[in-house]
Amino acid sequence: MHTSSTAPRVCILTGSPRKNGNTASLLRTFNETLEQNGAAVELIRLHELTVKPCNACRTCQNVPDGFGCPVDDDMQSVFLSVRAADCLVLACPIYSWYCTAPMKAALDRLVYGMNKYYGKIQGLSLWEGKTAALFLTCGYRVEHAAGPFRTGMINYCRHSKLHYAGMFAARDKGYAVPFMTEEKAAGAADFARRLHNRLITRDTDGEPLSVSVE
Numbered sequence: 347m348h349t350s351s352t353a354p355r356v357c358i359l360t361g362s363p364r365k366n367g368n369t370a371s372l373l374r375t376f377n378e379t380l381e382q383n384g385a386a387v388e389l390i391r392l393h394e395l396t397v398k399p400c401n402a403c404r405t406c407q408n409v410p411d412g413f414g415c416p417v418d419d420d421m422q423s424v425f426l427s428v429r430a431a432d433c434l435v436l437a438c439p440i441y442s443w444y445c446t447a448p449m450k451a452a453l454d455r456l457v458y459g460m461n462k463y464y465g466k467i468q469g470l471s472l473w474e475g476k477t478a479a480l481f482l483t484c485g486y487r488v489e490h491a492a493g494p495f496r497t498g499m500i501n502y503c504r505h506s507k508l509h510y511a512g513m514f515a516a517r518d519k520g521y522a523v524p525f526m527t528e529e530k531a532a533g534a535a536d537f538a539r540r541l542h543n544r545l546i547t548r549d550t551d552g553e554p555l556s557v558s559v560e
Contacts, residue, residue, distance in 0.1 A: 353386050354384075354386070355431045355432045355433070356386065356431060356434075357435070358435040359424070359452060361393070361452075362391075362393065363446070365391070369438065369439050369481070372481070373481065376534045376535070377538075379534070379535040380542055383539060385545070395419075397451045397452050398419050400454040406462075410469045411472070413425040413459040415458075424452060425459055428456065432476060434476060434477070434478045434479075435480075435541075436481065439484065440492050445495055453502065457505070473507075475508075477508065478499070478510055479512055481537070483516050483517075488560060489558075511544055512541075512555030512557075513554070513555070514534060514555075515557075515559075516558070517558075536557060540555050540557075
C-alpha cells in the first residue's frame, strides 16, 4: 500500500436542485472534513449548468485522448474537472429510485466521453484507476431507495475501470421532521475521513465503505 505525497483532488458533482436542501446541508460537513484533512475539493452544481442529454452520435469515439463531444454545453468543463481529479463523488437526492435528471445526463455523457470503447478501434478508459463514491439522500429506507442507484453505479464503475469506494446515504423521514441531526453530521464527517484515508493510502482493495443513517 502506497501513501500519496500530494493532496488528493476530489471533484463533487451534485445533482440536487436546491442550494440549501438536504444534500447540500450534509455536503457542508462532508466538504469541510475533507478539506480539514488536506483534500482539495471542487464542487460542481449540475443544476446551475447546461447539461444536455447524450444523443448517441458516437463522435466522441473518434477522439481517443479527449472528450470529443460535439454538443456545445457545460459538460466540456465538467469533463476536464473530473479528469483532473483523483476522486469523483456523486452527491444527489434519490428521485424514484435513481439519481436526478442532470446527474443522469452527466453520467451518460461521461461514460461515452471517458470510455473509448465504442468506435471502430476499441480504445482506453481515460479515467481508469480513479476512485468514485456516492453521497446520497432519500425519503425511503436507504437500502430500498438507494439500492438500485448503488447497483447501477457499481456496474458503471466496473465498466469504466473506476474504483468504487462506497456509499454514504441518509434518510429524510418527512417534512415535519428536521432533517439534519448530530448523527447525520457525524456520519458524513466519518465517511469523509475514511474516504480521504483511502485516497492518501491508495487503498483500492478494501471492502466498499458503507455509512447509512436512517
